[in-house]
Amino acid sequence: MIVSNVIRWLIIATVLWGGIGVMLSGCVWMGLVIHALVMIPLLWGTLQPSSCLFGAVITDTGGDALWLTIDDGPDPEDTPVLLDLLEKHQVKATFFVVGEKAERYPELIQRIVAEGHRLGNHTWSHPQGTFWCLGPWATYREIARCQDVIESITGEAPVIFRAPVGHSNVFVHAIMKRLDLSLIGWSARGFDAVSSDADEVMRKLENSMRPGAIVLAHESTPIAAEVIERTLAFAASQGWKFSLPTHVSSQR
Secondary structure (H helix, E strand, O other): OHHHHHHHHHHHHHHHHHHHHHHHOOOHHHHHHHHHHHHHHHHHHHHOOOOOOOOOOEOEOOOOOEEEEEEEEOOOOHHHHHHHHHHHHOOOOEEEEOHHHHHHOHHHHHHHHHOOOEEEEOOOOOOOOOHHHOOHHHHHHHHHHHHHHHHHHHOOOOOEEOOHHHOOOOOHHHHHHHHOOEEEOOOEEOOOOOOOOHHHHHHHHHHHOOOOEEEEEEOOOOOHHHHHHHHHHHHHHHOOOEOOOOOOOOOO
C-alpha cells in the first residue's frame, strides 16, 4: 500500500509541477492543458460514484434480486424502526455504518448482526465534504479505524466499503486491497439524504429500481422509515425480491 500510494503521489505531483513549469516558461495554454489532462480524470474518478477509473466498483448484484443498502447509521431512533420494518417484510439489508457511531451505539451494531443483516464500512467519521481530497494516510485512518471498531464489536471485520457520498479518491483501492475490502456503489437512489420530500425521493427511486439493482437509502434522516417502508412495498408490488449477494467478497 505504501509503495503504490507513494508512486501515485509522485506521478500526480510530477505532472502538476511540470505543468506549472511550462506555464512559468511562458507557455500558459500548454501548462493549462497539462493540468487539465491530470485533473479532469482525477475529478471524474473521484466524484463519479460509478467510475472504475481507479479500480473496480460493484454497482449491481449480477442477478435478478435487489440489494438494499442503508448508509450513515447506526442511529438510536431510526435503526430500531428500520430493523422492525425489515423483519416485518422478511428482507435482509446491508448497513454501511459510520465507525464513531458504531462505537457510540454498539448494541445497535450487535442487533443488526443478530437479525441476519450485513455490515459495511462507511469510514470512521463520514467526512463527506473532504473524503474525496484526503491524502493516503488520512484515507487509511478513516477506513481502518472503522474496520477496527466493527471488528471489536462483532468479532468480524467487514469485507465491503462505501465511500461517503460515493466520492472515492485515488488512494482508496490500494487501501482496500490492504484491508481486504471491495468498493460498493449503487444503481438506484432517491437522494433521501438531501431531500425531505418523500414523494420526490420515491419517484426517483422507483424510476431507477430494476432487477439486480443496488438500492441506496439512508438513516438519520426525517424520512428514513417512510422511504424504507415504501421502497419495500414498491418492490413487492413489482414482484421483486431483496437478498444479500453471496458472491460479493474482498478483492483478494
